[in-house]
Amino acid sequence: MILERCLPAPIRALVTTRTLRPGQTLFKARGRAADLYEVISGRLRLVRHDSFGRLETLSIATPGDKLGQASLCSEHYNCDAIAITSATVRRYPKAAVLAELERNPKLARAIIAMLGREVMSLRTRLHLQNIHNARDRVRTYLSLNAGTDGRTVSLAGTVKDLATYLGLTHEALYRTLAAMTADGEIKRSVGKIQLSTGFDKWCHPPTEMQAPVNS
């Protein structure tokens, strides 16, 4: 859903676009959160530095994704947004959006849907991170991100980027992909990974599951 559609003309006039070059910063953690962004083209990386200097990729934003939703509820951004490629974003002034919210239920619905999607995406992410085995984590990621044919995953960035997204070192990811290729689970080509037929069955190795839950 394009937020802009829900905004009346006077506010729409306040919406501006901005272009970024690769490596350029859109906003930084702790910066005053004044705007909400939507990616029009290109890719941005949302990163956070943890207390130990480790770089943590929150997500790779692609066209249609919104950035800085937190700004609606918080005074400060809580991550850095950095362009990976050349990129253009649409900027929505937070104050105007909040004001319009009071009068425009459609906008409220749009924003609620946006946050709802964000919540679900974070849940998925958390689910991935909880898989402590590199291979299974990669498998799950792949089946979760397979395209419409269910067999092709196109990589948003470099393999190294994917590694930080998955919470693995790049070495571990390279090794895992190599092993999966050797075992015929996947085939790799530039920027893409082909899942072999019957990939799903790899996802559930000889395991009986569903621990009983008392109800």
Add this chain to the structure above:
Amino acid sequence: MILERCLPAPIRALVTTRTLRPGQTLFKARGRAADLYEVISGRLRLVRHDSFGRLETLSIATPGDKLGQASLCSEHYNCDAIAITSATVRRYPKAAVLAELERNPKLARAIIAMLGREVMSLRTRLHLQNIHNARDRVRTYLSLNAGTDGRTVSLAGTVKDLATYLGLTHEALYRTLAAMTADGEIKRSVGKIQLSTGFDKWCHPPTEMQAPVNS
């Protein structure tokens, strides 16, 4: 924020409360998402079964927390909600809430705030999970959850629950807590953990940080 306050009387009449006994299920993953809940008393555990049969605790809900926010954006719940203790919850019919949303900007604000908090909490959670070292993860959890005095953390459930929340085996957590106690970082009493003075400095061992980011 109590959602009920934002609802007009006719709808408020549709709000019911329900009591649960320990171990009882409020809703299950994949069930039709018809309601939104708010915890009044007691504790519930939100869990999900991953593809490998492992139990994953999404969160422990305590009074004031909302459950099934996803229901507003999705047709199905995506986790199980199970009472840990005896508990009472308030049930808001999803359809009524969505309808009221069209007319009531205050309710919209409340829901947006609720989802925003959820997003932030999930981000924090993700941040924790990305710390691959048990001790540092526990340290970070503790400093993040210290009470108003900044020195006391009260445990919502059992230590075992905390372990699954942190994505550790309970053995690993017990050992870590034991080691931290031995080193004087913390002191333990029933249901509580006392952080020793200067706990923060433990959080940043001899490390230089902030990897340079091209901007």
Add this chain to the structure above:
DNA sequence: CGATATATTGAACCGTCTCAAACTTCGTGG
């Protein structure tokens, strides 16, 4: 008071991280 779950510690295994080295790719400038 017995049964069930939590709490606690031990020992061994396995997989990921870390450090290291080499190769490839790509863009920039001479």
Add this chain to the structure above:
DNA sequence: CCACGAAGTTTGAGACGGTTCAATATATCG
């Protein structure tokens, strides 16, 4: 057009730490 440097890619070897399996103690609840 090629030389060069920077960043991504790939593989190796070893250490560390969490999981796993195991055993025992303690607590809680009917």
